Amino acid sequence: MSLDAVKEFANELPYRFREDVIGYARSVKDVLPEIFHEARCPFNEMAANQLIFIAGVKKLYSICTSNFWIIENSLFMLERSEVHAVQIGSSTIHRESDDYLALAVLLRQLENLLSEHRILHLIHQRSYGDILKELWS
């Protein structure tokens, strides 16, 4: 059921990201028995659905963070070599450029949204067993 919820919110994304988000959530769905077993929790459908949903959100969050941080870290490290802007095709990226600022705002607002819904800490958890234990409690 929550794979449907993932598909619904992923449907708004560009094709490549949509496939990433749904594919990742599906891969977590496939290993649910192992996650419940490792977390020593009896199977529970509601927790399972929530876990699949969290997986989809986790992938969305990782797409946003990795894109922003690779740009940010590249700019930071290139500054050590006196480079302050990057030309990619017809776009120039620097700390005041529209593209950079749009990505920074997007990431901040996504974190705020997840925080308001009290799931940001779950997204930051690395182990699905730990997420499950938290959902279970």
Add this chain to the structure above:
Amino acid sequence: MNVDVIKQSLIQFERRHSVAFSHMSSRQSSILELGAIVGVQEHYRSNGFQIRVENPHQAGRFFVKLSSRGDPWKYSRIIVTKGKITAELHMNLVVEGAHDKGRYCVDVGIVNPNRVPRKKPQLKWTCLPNNRLISFVEVKRLVIYPMLLAQFIGEVHEIAPQFLGCRKVYRCDRYRHLPATLIALGHFSANSSEIKESFHKRGYQVHIAENFDVRVSLARVRSTRSPLYWDHEKY
């Protein structure tokens, strides 16, 4: 946790940022390749190399080469130097195969100095001769699965087979020139990490840098750390 409410919030959020998502999607590969060449640059810096960036059009602006097309003299190159050792780093460089006249585009080419022209040559420049290639880096935005490793080893076999031979390649290890390297955004899936260990047992001089974004974040905090190697990695 109310899945329906969060789902609706996410839908509204994505609609609000649809332009940013669209830009991100179309540039993701270029951004990852930029991250890779900067990561290689920082790897050399962490090993005591001096770094100089040569930008063809404008000082202070790095020109990213997006594909195999395009003349290399129109894009930025990075020169790394330590004592008598010098190399150049190029993005999306076309290199001749080691066994035949096949041409391959490597994401980051680590090459002998002054072998890629700085201005348009009189004779048409098609690719770097294979014997001028020191090493190369491939970048993937994927989790590392067994077939990806097999594909990478195939590329090494065609482009830099010396890294698969019985004799170690001189001056190529984590402290000097990079061995042939695969960078990936994802983690090791299935039994990929066992395959990686097996490569080293077989004497392959290849390096696999998984979770690249995490590595870069750590290197940013500590400039003496290579973004391509965890502290415990030996090869």
